Amino acid sequence: MDDHTQPAAVRARGIVKSFGTGDTQVTVLRGIDLDIYLGEMLLLVGESGGGKTTLLSAIAGILDIDAGDIDVLGVPLSRLPPGKRTVFRGQTMGFIYQQFNLLPALTAAENVAIPLLIQKIGRHEAIQRARAMLDRVGLEDRTEFLPKNLSGGQQQRVAIARALVNEPRLLICDEPTAALDGPNGQKVMALLREVGRSPDRCVVVVTHDSRVFQYGDRMARLTDGRIVGIESIVREGTA
Template sequence: MTTVKRTQANGDTPAAVRVRGVYKGFGEGQTRIPVLKGVDLDVALGEILLLAGPSGSGKTTLLSVIAGILDSDGGTLNVLGSSIPELSPDAKTRFRKQNLGFIFQQYNLLPPLTAAENAAVPLIIRGLPRSQAIARATEVLHEVGLGDRIDFLPAKLSGGQQQRIAIARALVGEPRLILCDEPTANLDGESGRKAMELLRRIGNRPDRAMIVVTHDSRIFEFADRIAHMEDGRIEHVKQNHGRDHS
């Protein structure tokens, strides 16, 4: 059965990300290696899009270009209404702070900071007073089931718990786009599913989009659509019919 979901990236739903003909290479002159070779991709607000594909196909590079961390060589790239290539370096940084949340394979927590302090980092970077940032981070840690671990250092927590702090940190600033790169790669199957279930349950909102790069077919069921990347291009994007009836 073909059902049109509100989350489908079509003309009816506002685009969070619109990528057209994006190119990116690394290196100089003769030795320059093309990595993104004309990427087209749409992600709608309200949608979780999974990005799968072989190692080296350009998934992380694409996320970095969408985030404005790497500059593309050509093509158009609109994220939440802003044309990223046209922003100055400072404006890109401000845009990221204000609008984006990140979750990585390595949780990238700061070892000397407690769970609450780690989760509060995006708000502190935005200039929120520390006490307010910690209070808001504590709320989100409760939402991710770590209310009894707010004063723990990362080293005293399991991998799954550390990733839940990273999820709290990604959500704390209410970003409109969340970019995840292999978020479950360091977790066992059960912890990985729990992390994605959590992200879907508390992170998925009509005014927010998520792109999740993954090799982990066990978490495909949490996607609204699955995009397959091959050799620097999006080969196809499939609706995840498993979710149509949910």
């Protein structure tokens, strides 16, 4: 996948990000250059504190960077004012979190419908589309369940359905398998892989879990705020 025919969905150049000031200042990203292409799943891996999540937040436009440029789908995201960035994020990105972040008082279908409601789509239509999305992730019989009545794997699948219901072109995933057991983690990654294969979408996954590396197309390794290597992942039978 090094020789990409697809355009870059994310183009990051010279990204620098520090936290704190004076003696306590810590530079977390030290000049990151990275391209992520449509139709691929990129894994961001590396040791804890290496800057993976910070880079993910910067790509998602939910964290201001100190220097550099990030273009997402041709839009200079890092230079957009916060309000426009929020709107852009809502229209083009989906998020999957380690802790799921489902609203406990809402049913699975209502949780999935949230991105549509944010886009001011009517509640009835949003719920219908949310149910259809839950059907796609195999939770058609759990649409009216509250998160507390779902297993961890089911909750993450609800989160995936929520991330996909808006048909985002960029899917941002932070440790999506961290709270799941092995088999559930594999299922979730397979689902994300399927999304990543779509030619007009791409998936970025921060993960520690080496058991799921096989699902990615490329893997960028971060150490001490720098990308120390990007490699294509060779799967069994595809080498």
